[in-house]
Amino acid sequence: MCKVVHPVVPYQFETASEGEAVMETAGKVIRCKAAISRNPGEALVIEEIQVEPPKAWEVRIKILCTSLCHTDVTFWKISAGPAANFPRIFGHEAVGVVESVGEHVEEVKEGDLVLPVFQSNCGECRDCKSTKSNSCSKFIENEYHNTMPRDGTSRFRDKNGEVVHHFLFVSSFIEYTVVDVAHVVKISREIPIDRACLLSCGVSTGVGAASKVAAVEAGSTVAIFGLGAVGLAVAEGARLCQASKIIGVDLNPQKFELGKKFGLTDFINPASCGDKKISEVIKEMTDGGADYCFECVGLSSVMEDAFNSSRQIMDQGWGKTVIVGVEMHGSPISLHCYDILKGRSVCGTLFGGLSPKSDIPLLVNKYLNKELHLDGFITNEVRFQDINKAFELLHEGKSLRCIIWMDN
Amino acid sequence: MEKTAGKPIRCRAAICRAAGEPMVIEEVTVEPPQPHEARIRIICTSLCHSDIVFWKMKDPPSVFPKILGHEAIGVVESVGENVSQVSEGDRVIPVFLADCEECVDCKSRKSNLCSKHPFKVSPWTQRYATSRFKDLKGETIHHFLYVSSFSEFTVVDIVNLVKVDPAVPPNRACLLSCGVSTGVGAAWKKAKVEAGSTVAIFGLGSIGLAVAEGARLCGAARIIGIDVNHEKFEVGKKFGVTDFVNAKNCGDKPVSQVIIEMTNGGADYCFECVGLASLVHEAYASCRKGWGKTIVLGVDQPTSQLNLRSVEVLNSGKILTGALFGGLNAKSDVPILLKRYMDKELRLDEFITHEVKFKDINKAFDLLVEGKSLRCVIWMDNE
Numbered sequence: 001m002c003k004v005v006h007p008v009v010p011y012q013f014e015t016a017s018e019g020e021a022v023m024e025t026a027g028k029v030i031r032c033k034a035a036i037s038r039n040p041g042e043a044l045v046i047e048e049i050q051v052e053p054p055k056a057w058e059v060r061i062k063i064l065c066t067s068l069c070h071t072d073v074t075f076w077k078i079s080a081g082p083a084a085n086f087p088r089i090f091g092h093e094a095v096g097v098v099e100s101v102g103e104h105v106e107e108v109k110e111g112d113l114v115l116p117v118f119q120s121n122c123g124e125c126r127d128c129k130s131t132k133s134n135s136c137s138k139f140i141e142n143e144y145h146n147t148m149p150r151d152g153t154s155r156f157r158d159k160n161g162e163v164v165h166h167f168l169f170v171s172s173f174i175e176y177t178v179v180d181v182a183h184v185v186k187i188s189r190e191i192p193i194d195r196a197c198l199l200s201c202g203v204s205t206g207v208g209a210a211s212k213v214a215a216v217e218a219g220s221t222v223a224i225f226g227l228g229a230v231g232l233a234v235a236e237g238a239r240l241c242q243a244s245k246i247i248g249v250d251l252n253p254q255k256f257e258l259g260k261k262f263g264l265t266d267f268i269n270p271a272s273c274g275d276k277k278i279s280e281v282i283k284e285m286t287d288g289g290a291d292y293c294f295e296c297v298g299l300s301s302v303m304e305d306a307f308n309s310s311r312q313i314m315d316q317g318w319g320k321t322v323i324v325g326v327e328m329h330g331s332p333i334s335l336h337c338y339d340i341l342k343g344r345s346v347c348g349t350l351f352g353g354l355s356p357k358s359d360i361p362l363l364v365n366k367y368l369n370k371e372l373h374l375d376g377f378i379t380n381e382v383r384f385q386d387i388n389k390a391f392e393l394l395h396e397g398k399s400l401r402c403i404i405w406m407d408n
Numbered sequence: 409m410e411k412t413a414g415k416p417i418r419c420r421a422a423i424c425r426a427a428g429e430p431m432v433i434e435e436v437t438v439e440p441p442q443p444h445e446a447r448i449r450i451i452c453t454s455l456c457h458s459d460i461v462f463w464k465m466k467d468p469p470s471v472f473p474k475i476l477g478h479e480a481i482g483v484v485e486s487v488g489e490n491v492s493q494v495s496e497g498d499r500v501i502p503v504f505l506a507d508c509e510e511c512v513d514c515k516s517r518k519s520n521l522c523s524k525h526p527f528k529v530s531p532w533t534q535r536y537a538t539s540r541f542k543d544l545k546g547e548t549i550h551h552f553l554y555v556s557s558f559s560e561f562t563v564v565d566i567v568n569l570v571k572v573d574p575a576v577p578p579n580r581a582c583l584l585s586c587g588v589s590t591g592v593g594a595a596w597k598k599a600k601v602e603a604g605s606t607v608a609i610f611g612l613g614s615i616g617l618a619v620a621e622g623a624r625l626c627g628a629a630r631i632i633g634i635d636v637n638h639e640k641f642e643v644g645k646k647f648g649v650t651d652f653v654n655a656k657n658c659g660d661k662p663v664s665q666v667i668i669e670m671t672n673g674g675a676d677y678c679f680e681c682v683g684l685a686s687l688v689h690e691a692y693a694s695c696r697k698g699w700g701k702t703i704v705l706g707v708d709q710p711t712s713q714l715n716l717r718s719v720e721v722l723n724s725g726k727i728l729t730g731a732l733f734g735g736l737n738a739k740s741d742v743p744i745l746l747k748r749y750m751d752k753e754l755r756l757d758e759f760i761t762h763e764v765k766f767k768d769i770n771k772a773f774d775l776l777v778e779g780k781s782l783r784c785v786i787w788m789d790n791e
Binding site: 127130133135137300303313314315316323325326327330331334335336338340341342343344347348350353 | 505513519521523526528673688697698699704706707708710712713714715717720721722723725727729730731732
C-alpha cells in the first residue's frame, strides 16, 4: 500500500505576514518545538516534534501562550497503570490562532483567535442540545485522553518517528497542536490573550462550578476547600452571584490575603483548628453548615470534609457539595447514607458545567464589561524555554497561574 | 358524651416495649395538649416500613417504651393555647416533617426542610422535650416521629398537622400522611420528572410504587421497576411501571449494567426505595451521566456508609441527593394531592391491600415483614 508522505516544512520558514505563513504550511507536516514529558515526574525537555496536518473535523492551532494547571501536574506524576502514557505533550489551558483546518470544518478558519478546551462540545448530541448537561457524548469515552478523540491516533511524532501521546485532547505545551473542532472555541480578539488563556480551563471551571452547577443564590454561604486558581475562581463566581459569606479553607495562610481580592470573607487554616474538625468550625461559623461547599484540591478526605461542612441541622440537610478537584489515587469518598436521605446532595463537575462554545464567549464579555476579574490570577510569566519553572512555582505553592509565552 | 378537653384521657395504645417484640395493647393516659399542640382522636393509621426500622432498632435514636405509627388521619379533640389553624372537630393528617409556614425554608418552594423545627428522630413532642403519654404505672411512654399514631388518642404539634377535607375517605387520606406523599413528591417535586423521561425505581414497596405513580402523573415515558419479588411487576403495572427487572435474574451482570443497556446510557432519574447503601450505589451507577439524578428515599441503618469513586463523581456530573417526605411542604401539598385523588387523577385505592382492627395490629407487622402487603390500614375500634 502506498503511504502518503506529507512534505515537511521546517519551522524557521518565515514570511512577511501571518496570512502567507499560514497558507504555506497548510496541508503539510510542521516541524516545531514542544516541551515533551518523557518520564513521569521528570523535567520537560524542549525537542523538535513533527505535527501532522489536521484530518477531517480537526484544526491545527498555533499556540500563542499557555498556562500550567494542576491537572497537568497530576497526570505528569503518574508512573504506572493505564493513565501513565509517555512520552506525552501536556498542557491543556491555552490560546492560539488557527493555522489550518481539515475537511468539514466551517465554524473556524485560518487566522481566528481560538481557545482549545479539554471538554468537548459537538453541538449535535443530546447532551450538547440540553441546557442541563455539558457532558458532550459525541465521542466514545476515552478515559486516558491520550489520542485524538475521533480516530484514536496521534498527530505527533518525535524526531525518531515515534508516537508522542496527546493530553486531554489539547496538548498545548507545543508551538503547533492539532485539536478536534468539538474542542475548539472561537473568541473575540478584544480580550488580551493571556486573560483569554485562563478561560480555557481553570477559571471557567471555578466560575461555572459556582454559577452554573451550584447556582449559588444571592445571600448564600459558600465554603471553598483549596485556594488554588480553581478555588479562587469559585470565589470569584460566588462573588458574582452575591454570596453573603465566602469561606476559604487552605493550609497556606498567605492564601487569605490573596483570597480577599477574589471575594473571600473568611479564612480557615485546618492546621490551626486544634482538636476541632474543620466541618465543626464551618458549621459554627454558618449556623449549621454552608449552603454550598466546593472541593478544589482532589483528595477524598477533603471531599468528605467538604460534604460534612454542608448545611445540615439535626436530621435534615440542605447543603450541596460540588466536587471539582481531580483525585487520582482511587480512594473512595465515604459518606453516611443517612446524610443523603436527610437531604444533602453531592455532585461533581468537569469544566464547571459550562458548554464551552456557548459559555466561554459569555465569560469573555463579562471580563470586557469589567464584571469578571481575571487579572489577579496571573502571578507569573515565563518563556517557553523556561517552562519547567512554571512547574516549580506551582509545586512550591508560589503561583496561581504562570503564563508560558511561545517565542514570538 | 363527656367533655374531655383540658383533662387527661385514658385510652388504648399499642406499646412497643422492646426491640422486635409484638406490640401490646395497653391503657395509657394522654395529657391535654400544651400551647401549639392539638390532641387528636385517630380514625385509622397505616404501617410504614420506617416504623419497622425503628421497631427493630435496639440502640439510640431508638428508645423504649414508645408508641410507634406516623401515617394516620384523625379528628381534633381539643387544642392547646396559641392554636388557631385547627379547632375541635377538624379532620387532620399528622405529618412527621414540620411545616411552620413562617420560616424562609417553609415559604420557599425550593425546600421543605423547616429551619424553625428541623426534623430529628426524637422521642418527645416537637417543642418541649416531654411526653404526653404515661402508662398505668405512671411511667413515661415515648413519642415517635412527633406523631405516635398507634394510639386511640395522640398529641401532635400544630406544625405537624395538616387540615384536610373530611369528604375524602379516611383510609385513603391517611396514605398521604407519609408513604404515598413521599413517593409521589419525590418524582413530582424533588426530582421534577419531565414528560418523556426515563425513571428507574429500586424497590417496589409502597414508596417505590408511589414514585411510579408520581412519575406516571409527570408523563414519564418509561418507568423501570427493580425488585427481587416477581409478583411486584403485576402490581407495578397498575401504578405505571412499564418495565421490570428482577435483580435476582441478571446473571453475572450488575443491575446497573442491565439498566444502562436498556436505557442506552442510564436512566434520567433513579430512586432508591429500599434502604440499603448497596442499592444506593447501584441506583447511582444506573443513572445517566450529565444530568442524571439519584434520589434516596429508603431508610438504612444510621451508621451505614456510602463509598463513591471520586473520579466517577467528578466525571459523571450526576447528582446524588435524598428527600424527606418527597420534598413536599405538607400543609400546601397534601391538600393538592388529596384533591387530585378526588378528581380521579391520583390513584390511592390500589395501595391498600389489607385492613385490620386495632387489636390485630401485630398482623400488620407480620404482613409487611413477610412482604405480603403494601399498605395495611389499622382501624381504631370506634370507627
